[in-house]
Amino acid sequence: MLDEKEIRSVISGKRILVTGGTGSFGHEILRELIKYDPASITVFSRDEKKQHDLRLLYAHIRQIGFMIGDVRDYARVREAMRGQQIVFHAAALKQVPACENAPYEAVLTNIVGAENVRRAAIDADVHTVVSVSTDKAVKPVNVMGMSKAIQERIMQQPLDCGTKFICVRYGNVLGSRGSIVPLFVERIMAGLPIPITHPGMTRFQLSLSEAVKLVFWATVRGTSGDMWVKKMPSINIVDLGAHLAYGLTGKEEYPSTIIGTRPGEKLHEVLVSEEEMWRAVEYPGHFLIPSWRESFEVNGSVVPNLTEYSSASVDFLTREQSLAMLRDDGWIAESGYGPGPKLALYD
Ligand SMILES: NC(=O)c1ccc[n+]([C@@H]2O[C@H](COP(=O)([O-])OP(=O)(O)OC[C@H]3O[C@@H](n4cnc5c(N)ncnc54)[C@H](OP(=O)(O)O)[C@@H]3O)[C@@H](O)[C@H]2O)c1
Numbered sequence: 001m002l003d004e005k006e007i008r009s010v011i012s013g014k015r016i017l018v019t020g021g022t023g024s025f026g027h028e029i030l031r032e033l034i035k036y037d038p039a040s041i042t043v044f045s046r047d048e049k050k051q052h053d054l055r056l057l058y059a060h061i062r063q064i065g066f067m068i069g070d071v072r073d074y075a076r077v078r079e080a081m082r083g084q085q086i087v088f089h090a091a092a093l094k095q096v097p098a099c100e101n102a103p104y105e106a107v108l109t110n111i112v113g114a115e116n117v118r119r120a121a122i123d124a125d126v127h128t129v130v131s132v133s134t135d136k137a138v139k140p141v142n143v144m145g146m147s148k149a150i151q152e153r154i155m156q157q158p159l160d161c162g163t164k165f166i167c168v169r170y171g172n173v174l175g176s177r178g179s180i181v182p183l184f185v186e187r188i189m190a191g192l193p194i195p196i197t198h199p200g201m202t203r204f205q206l207s208l209s210e211a212v213k214l215v216f217w218a219t220v221r222g223t224s225g226d227m228w229v230k231k232m233p234s235i236n237i238v239d240l241g242a243h244l245a246y247g248l249t250g251k252e253e254y255p256s257t258i259i260g261t262r263p264g265e266k267l268h269e270v271l272v273s274e275e276e277m278w279r280a281v282e283y284p285g286h287f288l289i290p291s292w293r294e295s296f297e298v299n300g301s302v303v304p305n306l307t308e309y310s311s312a313s314v315d316f317l318t319r320e321q322s323l324a325m326l327r328d329d330g331w332i333a334e335s336g337y338g339p340g341p342k343l344a345l346y347d
Pocket of ligand 1: 019020021022023024025026044045046047048050069070071072089090091092093094109113132133134135148170171172173174176177179
């Protein structure tokens with residue numbers, strides 16, 4: 001665990017750029033960053049409506065600024081990068097079906113966009129770039145994961161320059177935009193059965209605040225070329241539906257229907273592959289996968305076995321744990337049963 005002083009020492013007084021700052025992760029990191037008195041935070045994304053909403057929300061915070069732009073456009077990214085000291089790169093296409101249907105769009109945003117961010121950061125002499133990746137980039141079977149795997153390599157490529165490039169990787173963020181939770185909630189609130197792709201499917205789960213903590217950890221502790229992976233529990237998709245239904249309705253039993261896996265979906269996800277374990281270093285809450293140019297002699301104990309870190313073999317969230325996460329995230333009522341404050345956003 002980092003203490004606040006450590007985070008403050010890195011963030012306070014810094015000029016910060018958040019690509020994808022209007023997204024689920026972007027919004028959460030914005031809220032956290034504000035606490036540590038950065039000199040400025042620039043939100044970089046395409047859609048003016050999302051920026052407008054955020055601008056209204058943070059009208060009282062003078063440090064936050066907005067820039068419309070597309071990571072595919074090098075000139076604009078270079079402009080956004082001017083004078084920045086820390087960059088959190090979260091702009092991405094992250095929906096599996098969308099990327100399956102338009103693979104080259106994923107290439108442009110997740111690969112070309114990442115390369116633009118990398119080059120512009122070097123040109124602008126940025127100190128640190130932290131890039132957000134996903135378990136779907138490990139042994140990828142879908143276009144989204146493949147494009148994020150290349151994005152990781154782009155960010156981790158060996159390079160002698162003043163800019164530090166660090167990646168983080170995590171699993172499903174409970175309740176993020178486009179995730180399964182809003183869909184399940186919608187169905188349950190309408191009294192409809194929960195659609196289950198496959199009863200054996202498991203997914204790593206973490207909250208948005210844990211995702212931000214991981215990014216702060218990597219920002220403070222990381223060295224260039226690092227990939228930091230957070231250890232996290234997983235959940236069976238049937239259990240997630242049942243826990244959510246229980247939290248929303250108080251019912252022990254709720255109907256579900258099997259709809260089959262979608263193109264590009266895996267049964268289980270992997271956060272650290274067996275091959276990455278060869279050079280990974282294990283810490284109590286994390287794995288560090290050093291860049292391939294690094295020697296394997298990094299502080300910490302050597303991973304004692306070479307088994308991949310899979311959502312099928314880690315601890316599963318209990319009902320109480322998942323309800324606590326869903327409550328924290330505002331999906332279900334703070335006490336008792338019923339919808340939480342987040343549902344108001346979906347009216
Ligand atoms: N959510 C998860 O479960 C999860 C899990 C693991 C990793 N991640 C990773 O975390 C990062 C953030 O995900 P998220 O959940 O916050 O996604 P999100 O809610 O969909 O937000 C994506 C953000 O990127 C912006 N964006 C998309 N394309 C862009 C482009 N071409 N140029 C500039 N901005 C662009 C979007 O705004 P505009 O549309 O207005 O441009 C939005 O601000 C992604 O890299 C994702 O792969 C997410």
